[in-house]
Amino acid sequence: MTMKGLYVGIDLGGTKIAGALVDRDGSILRRIRLETRVEQGPQAVIDRLVESIDQLMDGVRSTVKGVGVASPGPLDSRSGVVFSPPNLPGWVNVPLRQALEDRLGIPVKLENDANAAAWGEYRFGAGQRKGTMIYLTVSTGVGSGLVLDGRLFRGENTFAGEIGHTIVDPEGPPCGCGRQGCLEALASGTAIAKLGQTADPSSSIHSLAAEDGGVVRAEHVFQAYRMGDAHAENIIRQTVRYLAIGLSNLIHIFNPGKIVVGGGVSRAGDVLFPLLQEQLDRYLMAPFRETCEVVPAALGEDAGVLGAAALWTDCGQQVVAGEPA
Structure with a gap:
């Protein structure tokens, strides 16, 4: 040693x-x-x-x-x-x-x-020391960190980076922060699970949850999506749309070279990342397209x-x- x-x-x-x-x-x-x-x-x-x-x-x-x-x-x-x-x-x-x-x-x-x-991701993981990188963790909530021009950016009061509490739909559902329509309330694992709970009773989301303890989780919604369940597809596409809106705002503001996505939801990468890239292309201005890679986190826990x-x-x-x- x-x-x-x-x-x-x-x-x-x-x-x-x-x-x-x-x-x-x-x-x-x-x-x-x-x-x-x-x-x-x-x-x-x-x-x-x-x-x-x-x-x-x-x-x-x-x-x-x-x-x-x-x-x-x-x-x-x-x-x-x-x-x-x-x-x-x-x-x-x-x-x-x-x-x-x-x-x-x-x-x-x-x-x-x-x-x-x-x-950690910037220094040793998926960030690869890209000059400007944004890290997003999508799990129970939505957390984030900003590395701008090679420096960790904290803001005036060290509160910077609350991307999960940027509003992407002013008429959206209430958020735990006390406001409504935040990215966290619309695109977190918790948000996906809530939508899954209210899905049509015929959806395979409910049968998958019943086989796994009875409580609907985001992973059941992704699993149902892979099985071709139309209700799950609607939930995932709606969620990814809001996530893409949030990320497009970040790309327009900070012009990052990479956005690194971690957290439990990122484990559905085979579903998440292709849909996210498709949606991002809808919301980005032409000069910003293909300027930013959106990649899964590499370091895990x-x-x-x-x-x-x-x-x-x-x-x-x-x-x-x-x-x-």
């Missing part, structure tokens, strides 16, 4: 803490996965984080240059404070970075989990830990193709 320039990356999820000891090249040298125990409150979670990081650094602590933590937002990455994430109940203005630094005696950086995953670790290696500077890390 190399002993030079090691970093710890932590992805703090709602139920699991995923961690890794990572070298500068993005090689994972050790892994750890623990229950978050979020129901016990912030202090219990911080204790688990410290336990995870200590285990990862065992025997190499002196060579670890920093710890990066990817956390659900909203949060302020500059002050290191986590505000009130929906999947971390009881967390209100928790100074997570300071709490960890006090316990570990090692510098810590805190980042929104979608931003960290975006940085490792995107967050690798991106969190890479916050220490080069996130503060521009990183573009051909430049050393």
Whole structure:
């Protein structure tokens, strides 16, 4: 094991803490996965984080240059404070970075989990250091991160990148954020599942769900689509249309070289990506067509830990193709 320039990356999820000891090249040298125990409150979670990081650094602590933590937002990455994430109940203005630094005696950086995953894909995954890249995770919700001209873009208050809460249909369904017609309310896995639940009783969506626990999920809708189910086709085409509207707006605003799509819905890539490209061509102005690749994410669950670790290696500077890390 190399002993030079090691970093710890932590992805703090709602139920699991995923961690890794990572070298500068993005090689994972050790892994750890623990229950978050979020129901016990912030202090219990911080204790688990410290336990995870200590285990990862065992025997190499002196060579670890920093710890990066990817956390659900909203949060302020500059002050290191986590505000009130929906999947971390009881967390209100928790100074997570300071709490960890006090316990570990090692510098810590805190980042929104979608931003960290975006940085991981940009540095080590499907982003391939394309100068401007947008990462989109389509799962229970819709999260995103922006890498503009080789830099992770956070915005004035570090809130940038809430693509899931851009409005694509003002008359659309209510969103968990309190507004209506957001991309997340119309194109997330949750949105697909809700439409599947209301599909005609004759649809194979319901029979597939009945064979798999009885609860309709997005994967049942995609499976029914592959079987030629007309109701599922209508749902998927409607969903992809809204996703294409959202992505076309991003392409017109940021002119990215790549949009990397991750999350559970992206696993239906054989269905999703051809339909998405077809719809995008409808909504893009002619000069923008064929300027942006829309590709599946490459790192899977490792995107967050690798991106969190890479916050220490080069996130503060521009990183573009051909430049050393």
